[in-house]
Amino acid sequence: MTKVTFERVHKAFGAFVALEELDLAIRSGEFVSLLGPSGCGKTTTLRMLAGLEQPTRGTISVGDRVVNELPPAERDLAMVFQSYALYPHMTVAQNIEYPLRKRGVARAVRREQVLRAAAQLQLEALLDRKPRQLSGGQQQRVALGRALVRNPAAFLLDEPLSNLDAKLRAHMRAELIELHQRIGKTMIYVTHDQLEAMTMSDRIAVLDQGRLQQFDTPLEIYNRPVSLFVAGFIGTPAMNLVKGTLKADGNRLVFDAGGLSLELPPALVRRDVLREGGIAVVLGVRPEDVLLATDGERATVKVVEPTGHESIVFFDLMDHTVVGRVGPDVRLAAGEPVGLTLNAAKLHVFAAEDGRRLNADLQPPATQAAPSLVA
Amino acid sequence: MTNAGATAQAIAPRLKLSTQYGLLGALLIAPTVLIFCAVIVYPLVSAIYLSLFSIYTPTLKGSWVGLDNYVALLASGEFWNAFWVNVVWTVGTLVLQVVLGVALALLLHQNIVFRSLARSLILFPYFMSTVVAVLVWRWVFNDLYGILNHAMMWMGLMSVPLDWIGSMPNAMISVILVGAWKYFPFVVISVLARLQTIPDHLYEAATMDGAGWWGRFTDITLPQLREVLFIVILLRAIWDFKEFDLIYLLTGGGPVTATQTLPLLVYKHAFALNEMGGASAVAVLMMLFMLGFMLLYFRYGRATES
Incomplete structure (x- = not known):
């Protein structure tokens, strides 16, 4: 179980400020959504946590460890990308196995863990297929499997449902909630879809133009928006x-x-x-x-x-x-x-x-x- | 177009729609088929036909000899020597082209200073006319006043000048080097184009999964380059196998026959020995070898389609 903390984290790309002095304390086992329109800094926040971007200043901690200087692979975080980023030439089994293989896990152990992850996500029948032979929802599950198999401290999910059609999205939403309840790991979920954030999260961090607007439970955000932006952004039809x-x-x-x-x-x-x-x-x-x-x-x-x-x-x-x-x-x-x-x-x-x-x-x-x- | 349309309309009332479309289709591809026959089928058939005669080139008069040209060729050491030289040249220059090409494409894919300039300059050898390029290289390789010998002696790498073109194995090495220099840009642009389409997310995912730079190269880059490399290697193998001007201009096939490849042998039979029949026979045999490459290409094409 791992908490994730951002302390005065600032990120600028040249003159453009992507994220301004972010303070965010995510509790262990919590499902937190980073919500906002495109360009609000939510993906940048996630990528800095993952180690794919360096903050201009500020401290990022996973558990009690400051991870600013750690390479992505050593942060004990797994990420699911918006495009799934499945390795196209590898089978489903090889995709899920990959992070274990790179960590030098023995073949027999790998096999067993892949099977367990596959069983959790109903992927057993697809293990020998290539990603291009799978539907969007199946690819999504493989990407989740690849994250799951590592048993990471926290999961980072970057708009994982945005490429799915509406019906499948609702279905996967429920699956993700169920998965979170089952494994109880910290999950940080980036989305621009307020419905996803509202339905899935323990707490939501609403961002706009690089600034954290409000960080609270979905109901609190809905009932007591702290700013005009949050009020207008949350709720359909809008306030x-x-x-x-x-x-x-x-x-x-x-x-x-x-x-x-x-x-x-x-x-x-x-x-x-x-x-x-x-x-x-x-x-x-x-x-x-x-x-x-x-x-x-x-x-x-x-x-x-x-x-x-x-x-x-x-x-x-x-x-x-x-x-x-x-x-x-x-x-x-x-x-x-x-x-x-x-x-x-x-x-x-x-x-x-x-x-x-x-x-x-x-x-x-x-x-x-x-x-x-x-x- | 107008003719085809008019014809189709004139016979329209009497034919079914599908037949009309079929007819129109046949009319539309007819020009291509005719040109194809004129420039490919006719020369091919006539080469095979000529190879069955003994022909004196200046007068193009000759007599039917059947398969004698082939029998003589397959029994001659010169033919098999040329074949072997051809294989050495093709494999040697191809390996260099691919290794150099992929390495430079990877380098040019990075954010380096003067990247656009470097990307344009790298194409220079490919654009340069072979005659000009070979003249410059002959000057570089020259054993009396060539800059290569001069530079290597100045750096203390050797004590006496080397004959880069007139002795073996230097001549073969020189030909292979110049071939690689001339044609590696083709590999660079093909590979670079493919590299630019590999999504960054794949590398990021691999990084998070624990792959280092070598792991990312072998697990992401190489598998993604597999298809383009197959096509590039196949095309370059075919083109290198039948390369004529570069070798002819640089060494003329010498010393003696040490760099005499099959295309040079065709030339020798046709215009030095004045045996058009024998030359055609060499060309036909060469075509049979190349057929192997072609079959590989078709098989691969079918494999990727399914």
């Missing part, structure tokens, strides 16, 4: 974000956005951030927190996207497009007038200037009233 002004009016807290005026729970934001004359903010509300209510504010249905188990609905609310999700039994048609309210317990407020979260984040009372919408 509704409305720019406006937030003003304290005596004991009331009022949000104004060109024709749309909302009274928010007074305790929603920290008092110290409010200024005379109001501050520019972005109000965030998740689609499931946009609620249909007969006495709510008047809105019009623009588009309905039924998915079977629910429908994604685009509403026009005072010239703002707001996305909501409704149950499969709710029948709505484009142009239909409806009433909307927002779930006051689940509103997010971010500063417009730097995107930081302004919520007071005291556990809101369960009986909080819905905000009244004043046109």
Whole structure:
């Protein structure tokens, strides 16, 4: 069991800063996803841990050992590449056996370990095939097998599911979770797919432009995103974000956005951030927190996207497009007038200037009233 | 094209669509077939035909001798000597070309300074006309004023000048060296092109799996180069086997017949001994040897397809 630690790790390629002062402590046996859009530094982070890139400065440790100066092979880490990187001229068995062969493991022991890894991944029938004779999912499993057979301290996975079709991806996701539960090793998983990160991880590190935005459990990240970027990046459909002004009016807290005026729970934001004359903010509300209510504010249905188990609905609310999700039994048609309210317990407020979260984040009372919408 | 289209249309009502397509196809490949017959089949058949005659080259008149030319050749020491010389030259120069070519391709694949310049310069020998190249090399090898002898004596590597072209085994070594120098760029560009397509991920995976630089070379690079090396070696073997101008210009086949390969023997029979029949017979026998290479090529092609 091995923890992995990044301390003030910085990486620059010439003038381009790929990763800025990263501090990250991954616990032993944890499944951690590095999540972010392309170019956010997540793959660079993984490659530095693997030893395929050198950090400009900072310390990387595996267990209690600083690995900065260790060659990749001596870090006791196994990596699964996005392209799988299977050796094309070797059979499945030879591919899985390769890291053992390079470490001078005796032939009989190798054979036994290959068979055990193959059994774990249902590859027994494919051992004599070449990689090009395998499907994407099978190649993926061989790549996993090659990592597994080494019994490494931690697994590094670089977008391993991105080359698979949607159905297979869901299947392999479940297999990976199951594998992690079974072997209990530290796994560090790079992905740009928030669904993968949310469903598989113990904790997620969200990165943007080389900076760590938030490192927390999937639910915490979903419910309390620390920045506008995290709020917009996590969740499908994305969180509704409305720019406006937030003003304290005596004991009331009022949000104004060109024709749309909302009274928010007074305790929603920290008092110290409010200024005379109001501050520019972005109000965030998740689609499931946009609620249909007969006495709510008047809105019009623009588009309905039924998915079977629910429908994604685009509403026009005072010239703002707001996305909501409704149950499969709710029948709505484009142009239909409806009433909307927002779930006051689940509103997010971010500063417009730097995107930081302004919520007071005291556990809101369960009986909080819905905000009244004043046109 | 227009003719073929018009013809196809004119007979269209009477023929089935598949027949029309078949006919059109035949018309379209007809020019290629005709050219192929004119430049390959006709010379080939006529060479075989000529080899059955005793022909005096200047007048091209001769008499039917059947297989006598072949019988005489196969019984002559000169033919087998030429064959042996041919094998030594081909194997020698080919090995040098491949080793040198692969080594330089690996070097040029690295991030070295002046890489683009080096990549262009390396092609220079291949582009140079053989006549010019050989004249320069003859000057380098010259036993009286050649720079090679001068340099080696200056460095103290030898005390008396060597005859690089006029004595054995120096002449064979010289021919092999010049051949390797002239043709290794072909190996370099073919191998370099393949090297550039090997994904970096394979090397990174091998590095993480514990392979050192030698392990990465033998486990990743060499297996990935296998196919291109097979083709390159086969093509170069065929081209080297029938090489004429380089050897003829450098040594003329000498000293005596020490570097006289089969193509030089063909030339000698045709234009020095004025026996076009005998020359054709040597050429036909040479073709039979090369057929071996061709069969190998086809077999390999079929193996990689399946």
